[in-house]
Amino acid sequence: MKSILLILTTTFATALFSEAKPLSYVGSTMVMQENDETGHTLSLDYTFTPSEAFGIYIKQEENGKDIFMFTPEFNTLLKRWNLPDGQGNIFNMSGAGIATYRGNNQPSLWTAFLADYESRRWFLSYEPRFVWDGNIEKSAWQRARIGFAPYRANYNDLNTWIMFQVDHHPAKHDHFVATPLIRFFYKTYLFEIGYGSNQHIMVNWQIQF
Amino acid sequence: MKARLIALTVVFGLKTSVFGETIHTTVSGMVCAFCATGIEKTFRKQPEVQSVKVDLPTKQVTIKTKPGKTLSDAKVKEIVTYSGYTMGKIVRGK
Numbered sequence: 280m281k282s283i284l285l286i287l288t289t290t291f292a293t294a295l296f297s298e299a300k301p302l303s304y305v306g307s308t309m310v311m312q313e314n315d316e317t318g319h320t321l322s323l324d325y326t327f328t329p330s331e332a333f334g335i336y337i338k339q340e341e342n343g344k345d346i347f348m349f350t351p352e353f354n355t356l357l358k359r360w361n362l363p364d365g366q367g368n369i370f371n372m373s374g375a376g377i378a379t380y381r382g383n384n385q386p387s388l389w390t391a392f393l394a395d396y397e398s399r400r401w402f403l404s405y406e407p408r409f410v411w412d413g414n415i416e417k418s419a420w421q422r423a424r425i426g427f428a429p430y431r432a433n434y435n436d437l438n439t440w441i442m443f444q445v446d447h448h449p450a451k452h453d454h455f456v457a458t459p460l461i462r463f464f465y466k467t468y469l470f471e472i473g474y475g476s477n478q479h480i481m482v483n484w485q486i487q488f
Numbered sequence: 489m490k491a492r493l494i495a496l497t498v499v500f501g502l503k504t505s506v507f508g509e510t511i512h513t514t515v516s517g518m519v520c521a522f523c524a525t526g527i528e529k530t531f532r533k534q535p536e537v538q539s540v541k542v543d544l545p546t547k548q549v550t551i552k553t554k555p556g557k558t559l560s561d562a563k564v565k566e567i568v569t570y571s572g573y574t575m576g577k578i579v580r581g582k
Binding site for chain 1: 516517518519520521522523524525526527529530533542543545547569570571572573574
């Protein structure tokens with residue numbers, strides 16, 4: 280089962296929290312996947328109010344330990360600014376479930392905050408994330424991203440973004456990973472691909488329906 | 489004057505009942521296709537709505553109602569707010 284999930288995540292790859300919004304419109308379901316230097320993530324969320332979504336979060340970490348996490352998650356829009364030419368948001372995403380490492384099952388808790396600003400030309404985001412996997416691992420990392428749209432696409436056009444992402448892992452030798460990437464999205468389909476300074480390929484996708 | 493007003497009311501009422509109504513509204517915060525899809529789908533769920541068109545450059549949403557149906561300003565505002573955005577001005581007709 281674990282390997283099937285891993286194959287699914289590896290095959291379909293990531294785009295979860297820090298890059299794409301963790302909420303959609305009421306009544307919609309989002310499937311998001313992220314393959315990056317932190318591991319492989321798959322999540323499925325249902326938005327049930329304009330500011331709340333509930334779902335599942337599965338992650339296979341690749342940070343020296345093969346930690347497998349499975350948690351229900353709850354995503355909340357804490358604040359939104361609707362501006363004439365842009366939108367700003369602050370989200371919280373949290374989960375509680377189990378983490379497994381070499382047969383050692385532990386409770387898993389995690390929480391993250393995402394602040395973003397997006398116009399039709401610019402994108403900025405910052406996300407700190409905290410993870411507690413019992414006696415397996417405690418970790419924190421932060422991610423920031425800046426993006427630029429070379430053209431202002433309309434609703435029915437293919438949207439293209441040139442982006443640059445930086446990850447910082449204070450607990451893991453204080454290392455930084457820089458990832459230039461390109462994002463495409465068309466209506467409710469999003470796809471991103473990048474190449475990190477640690478020579479990891481990043482592939483993310485998201486579908487809303 | 490009174491007769492003109494009555495005639496206008498009858499003509500407008502007839503037009504709405506035969507063709508439906510076109511409502512234009514601007515939406516603040518609608519900057520991407522994901523935002524636009526949420527607004528479009530939420531409007532489409534309304535039984536009065538026949539079609540919805542979104543234009544990102546002008547941030548304008550155009551709603552066409554079914555013949556004989558309309559949406560009040562308050563209802564349009566409620567839908568936009570429920571979708572997570574802020575409504576600007578509403579223009580009817582055209």
